Amino acid sequence: xxxxxxxxxxxQDEVLTEVSGARSDCEAEAARNFNAVKAEAMIRKHLEFxxxxxxxxxxxxxKPPEVIERYVSGGMCGYDREGSPIWYDLVGxxxxxxxxxxxxKQDFLKTKIRHTEMxxxxxxxxxxxxxxxxxxxxxxxxxxxxxxxxxxKPAIDTYGEILTMFEDNYPEGLxxxxxxxxxxxxxxxxxLIKHFLCEETRQKIIVLxxxxxxxxxxxxxxxxxxxxxxGNLSDPDGDPRCRTMIxxxxxxxxxxxxxxSVSVQYDNSVTISRGSTLQLEYDVEAPSSLLRWQFASxxxxxxxxxxxxxxxxxxxxxxxxxxxLPSERYNAHLVPEDSCLTCSEPxxxxxxxxxxxxxxxxxxxxxxxxxxxxxxxPMQNPRSRGEQRLQ
Numbered sequence: 001x002x003x004x005x006x007x008x009x010x011x012q013d014e015v016l017t018e019v020s021g022a023r024s025d026c027e028a029e030a031a032r033n034f035n036a037v038k039a040e041a042m043i044r045k046h047l048e049f050x051x052x053x054x055x056x057x058x059x060x061x062x063k064p065p066e067v068i069e070r071y072v073s074g075g076m077c078g079y080d081r082e083g084s085p086i087w088y089d090l091v092g093x094x095x096x097x098x099x100x101x102x103x104x105k106q107d108f109l110k111t112k113i114r115h116t117e118m119x120x121x122x123x124x125x126x127x128x129x130x131x132x133x134x135x136x137x138x139x140x141x142x143x144x145x146x147x148x149x150x151x152x153k154p155a156i157d158t159y160g161e162i163l164t165m166f167e168d169n170y171p172e173g174l175x176x177x178x179x180x181x182x183x184x185x186x187x188x189x190x191x192l193i194k195h196f197l198c199e200e201t202r203q204k205i206i207v208l209x210x211x212x213x214x215x216x217x218x219x220x221x222x223x224x225x226x227x228x229x230x231g232n233l234s235d236p237d238g239d240p241r242c243r244t245m246i247x248x249x250x251x252x253x254x255x256x257x258x259x260x261s262v263s264v265q266y267d268n269s270v271t272i273s274r275g276s277t278l279q280l281e282y283d284v285e286a287p288s289s290l291l292r293w294q295f296a297s298x299x300x301x302x303x304x305x306x307x308x309x310x311x312x313x314x315x316x317x318x319x320x321x322x323x324x325l326p327s328e329r330y331n332a333h334l335v336p337e338d339s340c341l342t343c344s345e346p347x348x349x350x351x352x353x354x355x356x357x358x359x360x361x362x363x364x365x366x367x368x369x370x371x372x373x374x375x376x377x378p379m380q381n382p383r384s385r386g387e388q389r390l391q
Contacts, residue, residue, distance in 0.1 A: 046169050053113055059121070064111040067102040067256040071095060072111065073249030076119065077242050078224035078233060080138045083130045084175055085122045086220065087115075087137055088246050092145020096155035098252025100262050105158050112162050116170055136175035138219065140229070144181040146189060152338055153294055153368075154262045156192050163196040171198075177205045178219075179390075180212040180229075187375040188290050188342070190390065205390040215387060261336055264294055266366035272302070273362050278353040279318065280369060281309075284343045288374035291349055292340030295367035297332040302363050303354030304330055304337070308347045318352055327354055332365075 050056060063069075073090040080086055099108070119137050126134040149155075166173075179186075186207075194202065208215050213230025225231025227240030235244050272278045282291065295304070305327025309316055330337050343349060355363050 042168075042171075049165075049169050053110065055113060055117060058110065058114045059117055062110060062114065064114070065103050065107055067099065067252060068107060068111050070247075071099060071102075071249050071252045071256075072108075073247050075246040076122065077226060077245040078220065078231075079126065080175075080220050080224070083126050083132070083134050085119055085126065085134075085137045086140060086224070087119060088140050088142065090142045090144075090246070090248060091150060092142070092147075093249035094150065095250065095252045096150060096152050096158075097262075098254075098256070100154055100158065101259055102252055102256040103258075105161065108158060109162060109165060112165070116166070116173065120173065136173055138175050139177045140216070141177055141179045142181060143179055143183060143186055146183050146186060148185075148340060151185075151189050151192055151292075151340070153292070154264060154338075159193060160196045163193060167196070167198055167201065171200070174201065174204055176219075178212070178216065179205060179207045180216075182207055185342075188288075188372070191372060191375055194390070202390050207388045207390060209387060264296070264336055264338075264368070266294065266296070267368045269364060269366040271362050271364050272353055272355040274358050274360060275356055277303075277318070277356055278365070280351040280353075280367075282349050282351070282369060282371050284346050284349055284371055286374055287343065287345055289343045289346075290340055290372040290374075291343055291369070292372065293351060293367065293369045294336060294338045295330075295332055295353075295365055296336040297330075297366075298364040300333055300358070300361055300363060301329045301331050302333075302365055303327050303352075303357065304332075305352050305354065306341065307350045307352060308345070309350065318350065321350060324349065327352065329357075 054061065064072075071094075073093045074088050076085055076087050078086045123134045123137070197205075216225060216230055220231065222231040223233060226233045226242040226246070228242070233242060234240050235242050241248065270278060284291065291306070295302075305318075305323070306325035307318055307321035308324050310320070310322050325341060351369060353363075353365055353367075
């Protein structure tokens with residue numbers, strides 16, 4: 001039994017009746033696992049969310065800022081073989097830093113709510129048209145072009161807030177997710193966001209291999225699938241990418257920027273005396289771990305480089321270590337630095353803040369450093385023909 005209306009076991013139907021009757025204002029589906037108490041709490045929280053975010057009128061009364069309309073990629077295009085709407089998310093064309101410099105996190109959250117409510121309306125229209133319940137969408141997540149810019153910490157934090165909003169308020173709005181054209185760095189990116197997803201959602205995510213077009217056609221009639229994705233659908237002018245329905249984003253012009261930087265919460269602050277350095281050591285236990293850092297300086301620039309110890313124990317000078325990232329001076333007092341590197345080998349990595357060139361001025365540096373382990377299990381090889389569900 002799917003647990004959806006019209007396809008429930010007697011026990012599920014009993015719990016749904018209990019939840020719906022517990023309070024007159026709680027007329028909605030029971031939450032996952034058919035726990036009546038949790039379901040009622042979830043529904044009440046959702047009703048508060050709808051009131052606070054003005055969800056009932058968000059389609060008619062609110063429009064995203066122009067920069068989001070023009071530079072956030074994705075869109076609804078076609079229906080799967082069961083009649084569910086299909087939404088495309090394209091990660092490659094996104095410019096996370098440019099977007100977050102140009103609009104607030106609240107704007108992005110409201111945009112995603114608006115898109116979701118539009119899809120819910122489309123599901124209702126499909127239900128009436130087809131004479132059956134259409135309650136969830138198919139999502140195609142195009143990972144081509146996924147790069148380091150997409151795992152920028154403020155972008156991951158914002159995406160995490162959006163995913164949490166979905167899990168809390170639209171837990172059963174998703175039928176399946178197809179991930180296509182996943183690059184080598186996808187496992188690292190997925191590791192950063194998977195803790196925002198519950199187990200039920202993870203089970204709906206399917207990574208497709210080199211035969212992704214064939215798999216999509218098995219679930220979507222070619223006439224409902226853009227030519228660019230292996231189908232027959234194109235725009236009236238013949239555009240195979242269906243740009244009238246799917247937006248392809250791009251780099252945000254700086255003329256849209258409304259702020260100089262994105263607020264970052266740092267874990268530590270330290271003053272580095274004039275003519276001295278600060279060394280931070282991090283033990284990387286597994287190859288392919290990600291070492292990422294953010295830092296800002298007060299008043300003037302600061303030198304920064306990354307090294308790896310070649311001898312066990314202390315006492316080794318930086319000049320005798322293996323240089324991983326050459327030291328250079330960063331204008332972190334103007335633009336906070338945010339970057340990372342994949343550690344090809346395990347070992348002790350040393351992040352060195354260098355103020356040795358300054359004979360007059362001490363520097364205050366605020367920083368946050370993380371070591372992210374590699375995926376626990378091997379992920380789908382993009383060249384393989386199989387498919388894999390994520391955990």
